[in-house]
Amino acid sequence: LMHYNASEPDGVRPSVQLACYLGAMMPHSFEAYLDEQLNSLREQGVFRTLRELQSPTGPRSTIDGKSVINLSSNNYLGLANHPALKAAAIKAIEEWGVGSGAVRTIIGTMSIHEELEQRLTEFKHTEAVLVLQSGFTANAAVLGVVLNDGDLVISDALNHASIIDGIRLTKAARAVYQHNDMADLERVLQANQGKYRNTVIVTDGVFSMDGDIAPLPRIAELAEHYGAITMVDDAHASGVLGKNGSGTVSHYGIKHWDIQVGTLSKAIGAVGGYVATSSKLRQLMEHRARPFLFSTSHPPAVVASCLAAIKLLQSVEGEQLHQQLWENTKFFKAGLNKLGFNTGISETPITPVIVGDGAKAMQFSDSLFQAGVFAQGIAFPTVAKDKGRVRTIVTASHSNADLAEALNIFEHVGRSMQLI
């Protein structure tokens, strides 16, 4: 529309002036739309501004100008700020620069990308591993390759958003089974027997809101019986469950499992995701996984820090950190329960403190923050309306004194709000 016309006084034709005028109207209605959406968030009581971390993430962090005990990071083993990871990243920048330069199929695969996948393959005891830019991307990438027209995916009701969105991007038929309900899963499998080419059962390994673990052994049995493919998202199990933190499949000692997605963004301390699976599926992903094909690979510093983290997990220090994480988890959970808080069905370092009403949960979180503990408040729609909570995550780097002080603060604030 914007043709320049020298014969017109202001250089554009009248029709173009009209188009520009209409164009000028557009931002107004778009702004009205934005206001409407933002106001609706405010009315629901879920509008928020981001808290700002003003120090490295650690057991104690400076958040919004206040030094607090940090019970909200996924830095399970304290590796995000570990000297070995930092040194590896700095060395990689010196050797390789700051960017990989391209997507991996063009020329973005450096020797260290290959080395990380090799190391992860050994760590996960699978045939192959493909690394992607994040856990979110890894879920979407693998689901997009495995599922197509004529396939079925059966997903746990509480699976992570990246699984839900990954499924939405495919043309497969979809069904949801009640959270961790194996009778319901079997009912869905039975009802769809023989109707589809590939049937995929997908579950989180550890559920991020309740900290409970998926019953993988029963899922594996059902999958074998009904000829389904098994997939687990081990974002919160990577570095936390299983031998050296190698995940839920290892935790249960399961012999055959088809697809394990892991993240490098939480316990591993950096950022990224991976798919640990068969060589054939990895090969197919190399050709078809869209985030792999169309998005630039990890910068060398990130790859090097992930490599250092995986090496560390398999060392004596890694074992000590893993043990410390679980000791801290038990101590803190027992402390909360002793005070009379409801920690739900958690079996892992993710421990919710369920208070019911969402607004009360947000107020609880704010009061804890003022008293020196950062524990995220979580309300509907992330959790059910009557299951508002603050979510706590302890790490290996919290000292006993940190956790004892946090428990004191929980007691004090909990009593003043008559939650206990």
Ligand code: PMP
């Ligand atoms: N799956 C689950 C269960 C998660 O909790 C998360 C992170 N919130 C992801 C996947 C995504 O991982 P990443 O942050 O590496 O993208």
